[in-house]
Amino acid sequence: MQPLKSFTIIPSLPEKLSPMRDIAYNLWWAWDREAIDMFYRLDRNLWEETGHNPVKLLGQISQSRLNQRAEDDGYVAVVERVAKKLETYLKANTWYEKKYGDNKEIKIAYFSAEFGLTECLQNYSGGLGVLAGDHMKSASELGLPLVGVGLLYQVGYFHQYLNADGWQNEMYPENDFYNLPIQLVRNQDDDPQIIEVDYPGRKVFAQIWRVQVGRVQLYLLDTNIAQNRDADQNITDELYGGNDENRIQQEIMLGIGGIRTLKALGLHPSVFHMNEGHSAFLALERIRCAMEENQLSFDEAIDLIKAGNVFTTHTPVPAGIDHFPPQLLEKYFAHYYPQLKLNKSSFLGLGRREPANDSEQFSMAILAIRLASHINGVSKLHGQVSRDMWSDLWPGVPKSEIPITSVTNGIHPSSWISKDMGSLYDRYLGPTWMRKPVDVTIWKRVEQIPAEELWRTHERRRERLVAFARNRLKTQLERQGAFPSEIVKADEVLNPEALTIGFARRFATYKRAALLFHDPVRMAQIIRNRERPVQILFAGKAHPQDTPGKELIKKIIHLARMEDFRQHIVFLEDYDMAVARYLVQGVDVWLNTPRRLLEASGTSGMKAAVNGVLNLSVLDGWWDEAYTPNLGWSIGSGEQYDDLDYQDEVESQALYNLLEKEVIPLFYDRGKSNVPRKWIDMMKNSMSAISPIYNTNRMLGEYTERFYISALDKQNRMHENDQQRSKDLAAWKKRVQSNWSKIKFVDVQGDGEKEYPMGAQIAIVAKVELGDLSPEDVSVEIYHGKIDTQNEVATGKIDEMHCTSSDDKVCTFEGKIECALSGQYGYTVRILPKHEDLVHAHETGLILWAS
Numbered sequence: 098m099q100p101l102k103s104f105t106i107i108p109s110l111p112e113k114l115s116p117m118r119d120i121a122y123n124l125w126w127a128w129d130r131e132a133i134d135m136f137y138r139l140d141r142n143l144w145e146e147t148g149h150n151p152v153k154l155l156g157q158i159s160q161s162r163l164n165q166r167a168e169d170d171g172y173v174a175v176v177e178r179v180a181k182k183l184e185t186y187l188k189a190n191t192w193y194e195k196k197y198g199d200n201k202e203i204k205i206a207y208f209s210a211e212f213g214l215t216e217c218l219q220n221y222s223g224g225l226g227v228l229a230g231d232h233m234k235s236a237s238e239l240g241l242p243l244v245g246v247g248l249l250y251q252v253g254y255f256h257q258y259l260n261a262d263g264w265q266n267e268m269y270p271e272n273d274f275y276n277l278p279i280q281l282v283r284n285q286d287d288d289p290q291i292i293e294v295d296y297p298g299r300k301v302f303a304q305i306w307r308v309q310v311g312r313v314q315l316y317l318l319d320t321n322i323a324q325n326r327d328a329d330q331n332i333t334d335e336l337y338g339g340n341d342e343n344r345i346q347q348e349i350m351l352g353i354g355g356i357r358t359l360k361a362l363g364l365h366p367s368v369f370h371m372n373e374g375h376s377a378f379l380a381l382e383r384i385r386c387a388m389e390e391n392q393l394s395f396d397e398a399i400d401l402i403k404a405g406n407v408f409t410t411h412t413p414v415p416a417g418i419d420h421f422p423p424q425l426l427e428k429y430f431a432h433y434y435p436q437l438k439l440n441k442s443s444f445l446g447l448g449r450r451e452p453a454n455d456s457e458q459f460s461m462a463i464l465a466i467r468l469a470s471h472i473n474g475v476s477k478l479h480g481q482v483s484r485d486m487w488s489d490l491w492p493g494v495p496k497s498e499i500p501i502t503s504v505t506n507g508i509h510p511s512s513w514i515s516k517d518m519g520s521l522y523d524r525y526l527g528p529t530w531m532r533k534p535v536d537v538t539i540w541k542r543v544e545q546i547p548a549e550e551l552w553r554t555h556e557r558r559r560e561r562l563v564a565f566a567r568n569r570l571k572t573q574l575e576r577q578g579a580f581p582s583e584i585v586k587a588d589e590v591l592n593p594e595a596l597t598i599g600f601a602r603r604f605a606t607y608k609r610a611a612l613l614f615h616d617p618v619r620m621a622q623i624i625r626n627r628e629r630p631v632q633i634l635f636a637g638k639a640h641p642q643d644t645p646g647k648e649l650i651k652k653i654i655h656l657a658r659m660e661d662f663r664q665h666i667v668f669l670e671d672y673d674m675a676v677a678r679y680l681v682q683g684v685d686v687w688l689n690t691p692r693r694l695l696e697a698s699g700t701s702g703m704k705a706a707v708n709g710v711l712n713l714s715v716l717d718g719w720w721d722e723a724y725t726p727n728l729g730w731s732i733g734s735g736e737q738y739d740d741l742d743y744q745d746e747v748e749s750q751a752l753y754n755l756l757e758k759e760v761i762p763l764f765y766d767r768g769k770s771n772v773p774r775k776w777i778d779m780m781k782n783s784m785s786a787i788s789p790i791y792n793t794n795r796m797l798g799e800y801t802e803r804f805y806i807s808a809l810d811k812q813n814r815m816h817e818n819d820q821q822r823s824k825d826l827a828a829w830k831k832r833v834q835s836n837w838s839k840i841k842f843v844d845v846q847g848d849g850e851k852e853y854p855m856g857a858q859i860a861i862v863a864k865v866e867l868g869d870l871s872p873e874d875v876s877v878e879i880y881h882g883k884i885d886t887q888n889e890v891a892t893g894k895i896d897e898m899h900c901t902s903s904d905d906k907v908c909t910f911e912g913k914i915e916c917a918l919s920g921q922y923g924y925t926v927r928i929l930p931k932h933e934d935l936v937h938a939h940e941t942g943l944i945l946w947a948s
Contacts, residue, residue: 108155111167116180121151122278125183125311127215128234128511130519132179139166149675150217153276187312191240192798197806200242205805206366207232208246208355208376210347211254211336212315214308216674218277219253220317222336223603223638224700225411227674228793229372231509231700235793237311238509238532241801244364246355246376248347249274249306249317254336257638257671261577263654265639265647269335279306279317282362291324292357294350297428301329301346303354305362316362318354337640345421345429348461352378356386367812368805370407371469374419374461380406380468381447385436391820394827395438399468401823404936405812407804408469409504410462411697413482420458450489466490466501470811470936471804474503475698478721482694493944495880497892500937504803505719506698507796510534510788513704515682517554521546534788535795543785548777549770555685555709555780560593562683566634566667567591573670590664591632596764599684599710601636601672602701604646610635611652612690615749621661623756629765631756632665633688634680636672681705686760689714690752692744693737706787709780713760715748719791728783730755815934826934829874830941833930839868840875842947843907845926859914863898863926863947864907872900876931876938877910881924890923898926 110118117135126132136151137144140158147153166172193200209229213221221227229245236243255267274281282290282305289304302324308315320332332346356379359366371377380402387398412418423445434444446452447467448459466472466487474480480503484496491499511531514522522530526542533539571587591597602608613633614620624631635653639646650668657666669676681687687705689696689712696718703719706712712729714720724731732751738744763776789795815823843864853859861879877900882893898912914924926947929938 108158109160109163110155111163113167113173114163114176116176117151117155120179120183121155122280123183123309123311124214124218124234124278125186125237125309126151126179128509129179129182130516131175131182134516135175135179138172138175148217149215150277152278153217153273156276191238191312193240193242193801200240203242203244203364203366204809205241205243205368205370206246206355206359206364207236207243207370207372208351208379209372210247210351210375212245212247212308212317213674214310214315215278218279218308219272219673220247220250220336221674222254225373227677228411228506228700231507231512231793232372232797233310233313233315234509234512235507235797237313238794239797239801240312241797241805243313244359244366245308245310245313245315246351246358247315247317248333248336248351249279249319250336251319251321251331251334255338255638255641258576259573259650259654259668259670261579263651263668265650267641274306274319279308281305282307282316289322290361291322292318292354292361294354294357295432296329296346296349297432299326299329301325301332301350303333303350303358305358316355316358318350318358320350341421341425344419345425348375348419349378349429352376352380353382355379356382360386368405368407368808370409370800370805371465372409373411374408374465377408377461377465377468380464381433381437384468385433387820388437393820393823396827396831397820397824400826400830400934401815401820402812403468404470404815405808406465406469407471407473407800407808408465409473409475410465410483410501411475412462413479413486413695413697415460415486418460418462420460422458423455426459463487463490470808472501473804474501475506476719476722477503477505478694478718479503479697482697491939491942493946494939495893498939500939502803504796504799505722505791506700506703507790507792507794508700508703508707509793510707513678513681514707515558515678517557518682518708521551521554534792535790535798537789540785540789543781546781548774549772551709551780552772552777556594558683558708559597559685562597562634562679563591563593565679565683566669569669569676570667586664590667591634592630595630595632596686596761597684598631598633598686598688598713599680599705600633600688600690601669601677601680602689602699604637604639604649605643606645606649607692607695609690609692609745610637610649611656612745612749612752613688614652614656615745616753617656617659617661619753623753623761624662624665626761629761630665631761632667634667634669634684636669636676636680638672677701677704681710682708684710685764686711686713689717689720690732690748691715691717692741693717693733693735700791703787703791706783706791709784711776711779711783713752713755723787723791725786727779728786729779730759811934811936822934826932829932830930833870833874833941833943836868836870837930837943837945839866840870840928840945841866842926842928842945845947847924853916855916855919857916859916859924861898861912861914861924861926863910863912865910865928866906867908872903872908872910874931876929877912878927878929879912879914879924880927881914881922883918884921884923890925 120126143154211221211226212229213227214230233245252269252271255269258266284290291302293300293302303318303320304322306317321330383402384398387393387401448464449457474483483501484499488496488499525546526539530539567587571584574584653668656662681704687702687710693715699718702712715732716735732748767773845863847861848859877898879896880893882890885891896912898910900908901911902909928945930941930943
């Protein structure tokens with residue numbers, strides 16, 4: 098039955114508690130310990146029942162309880178203190194203001210398909226979303242003039258439950274948006290603000306929800322409104338659900354709808370950060386708007402908007418990228434081609450490795466790469482992997498020069514550090530550790546924490562983790578219909594004093610959750626040692642369509658029920674941010690076993706490290722650059738294998754050896770005080786070395802200084818004088834493209850010697866025909882370096898040559914090579930287009946090598 102009219106009921110708070118409503122709607126509370134404690138103390142049981150949701154808590158708590166708390170002077174004082182704390186936070190002078198000045202005008206838009214901000218807002222699936230959430234939190238901390246854009250999913254990502262056989266099943270409970278810490282954006286008439294996007298034969302409408310994240314806003318689009326037909330109401334139904342058609346519908350709404358949302362809200366950022374390729378259609382909408390608003394051609398519009406686009410890829414394999422078949426693009430974008438003044442082939446070519454290959458699918462990552470000025474992976478190793486993966490987009494360009502760099506991921510420390518550890522930091526590091534998490538000198542004070550105090554703090558967290566795991570296991574068994582005797586035994590699983598290993602992440606097969614059990618007999622011997630017991634906690638979800646991942650979970654469950662492993666292994670259902678916090682705060686060792694080069698970054702190990710947990714991991718992602726022997730352990734030395742079965746054998750044995758010979762002995766090496774001092778030394782090393790580097794404040798500062806400010810400056814320049822620079826650049830590119838085939842090397846000469854002493858200089862002269870181009874249109878460069886075993890210059894140095902003479906046909910360029918080190922070296926010469934407004938040297942894809 099449809100309602101005649103709808104209305105919203107809001108909590109009725111006593112005057113003394115009224116600030117709690119504003120606090121509840123600003124997710125700053127999610128990383129402030131005192132604010133969380135304020136809500137927790139209001140009603141502890143209801144806080145847990147509502148999933149740590151302060152809006153729902155205030156809406157469901159009894160009026161008598163509110164009135165009681167309003168008469169409690171001590172509690173009212175806490176509310177006033179938290180409210181003042183939030184007010185002070187919002188008004189404080191920030192890093193961005195101090196460095197770059199006024200930040201009132203939004204300059205940066207951050208687009209992501211998911212945002213993991215807190216467990217009560219289930220708008221995330223895993224690491225990508227949690228990173229996006231931490232990105233927003235650090236943007237608030239640093240005072241960046243940034244706004245987030247995403248989708249609001251009616252059922253979010255699925256909730257996981259296991260049947261009696263250990264098989265993963267999925268539940269999709271609907272989110273009640275009106276009882277979440279989000280607010281509907283309304284227009285001047287107090288009606289919901291609506292945007293519209295063209296879909297085949299119809300318009301799809303979306304309303305906008307605002308999430309206040311400290312100082313910054315996140316806007317989420319919701320199509321579940323009456324203006325849409327039933328099928329379109331489901332576009333924003335589920336995160337990463339459905340088929341290709343549902344996915345392209347979502348990504349159109351995210352990219353194109355997201356741009357229209359910003360315009361509807363009167364926001365005009367200059368920099369657009371695409372967090373993975375899901376939002377890449379925003380670049381097309383920006384081009385369309387630029388063409389329409391400034392009467393530009395497609396090529397002119399590309400040069401205008403490209404300068405302001407940033408693309409971060411999180412995927413180390415092509416299969417992980419969203420691809421769409423050509424017929425699906427034709428269905429959803431045929432009406433869009435004329436607006437860009439493109440034909441079908443040209444449009445589809447924007448998302449293909451081979452633009453003219455009609456059978457190739459359309460890649461969202463390639464679209465983002467082609468239309469971004471800054472492209473990065475999420476760890477140093479992932480940057481290398483990405484340059485290899487996408488090198489064919491720049492044929493003839495050495496891999497070291499592929500314009501893909503890296504910014505290593507981080508975490509938002511205040512969101513992940515336990516209350517106990519945070520209090521310890523407050524005492525010995527001082528409260529500035531929260532405001533300045535990148536300050537190395539502050540983290541060096543970890544050394545001042547007494548070993549006994551650090552250990553007791555960590556032991557409390559392990560005890561709480563064990564209690565949490567036992568309660569969670571009881572609930573799981575009750576729901577599965579287990580016998581009462583089996584449920585009672587849940588109180589006996591795990592040992593609060595035993596070495597506890599945590600493994601929690603997405604259950605994709607490449608992450609190898611079962612590597613520990615490659616040799617179950619040997620693992621059983623390790624676990625069941627009565628003098629030095631070991632226990633393992635697992636958590637994680639497999640994608641609903643990932644049958645091998647589900648089989649892996651089932652395997653872990655069955656192993657946990659074996660007599661050898663019973664009471665020592667627990668799998669916790671429905672992994673989310675709340676479960677993650679218990680794990681990264683309470684285990685002793687964080688285990689990570691991906692196949693090398695398949696983990697783009699990973700951040701869970703960083704969350705563990707700031708809580709004093711030691712990492713035991715394959716050298717992949719962030720650990721490849723962070724690892725030193727005094728911080729944790731590496732499984733292998735970065736080897737790569739063609740035979741995957743052999744790799745599993747070798748690395749499982751390496752893992753067992755580490756546990757038996759290094760990890761377990763170090764943990765149980767206790768003196769008279771029963772404190773593992775050498776283990777604690779490693780904890781301190783890890784905390785002080787990892788914490789100031791692998792955090793999102795450092796990460797976002799790097800994005801700002803390397804990408805955002807550069808993109809902002811270039812974007813502003815391209816808009817000067819009615820976009821004249823973009824028009825000139827497009828015309829110059831067209832001229833260079835049409836003349837490039839006429840360029841050729843006439844002659845390249847060196848000094849001709851076979852040997853040179855160190856310190857000598859080799860003079861190189863190149864004679865070049867440039868056709869209708871001038872010497873100012875090109876960069877003629879010497880590419881030189883050490884010759885490798887394949888008789889190639891693998892990583893060359895570049896020295897630009899200078900034009901010394903020119904006639905109607907031939908230009909002479911001269912340069913020198915300095916002989917700095919001994920060995921066998923080589924050189925060649927190349928020509929590249931050169932223009933001050935190119936976003937990078939290889940933007941045009943044109944390069945000519947001497948032969």
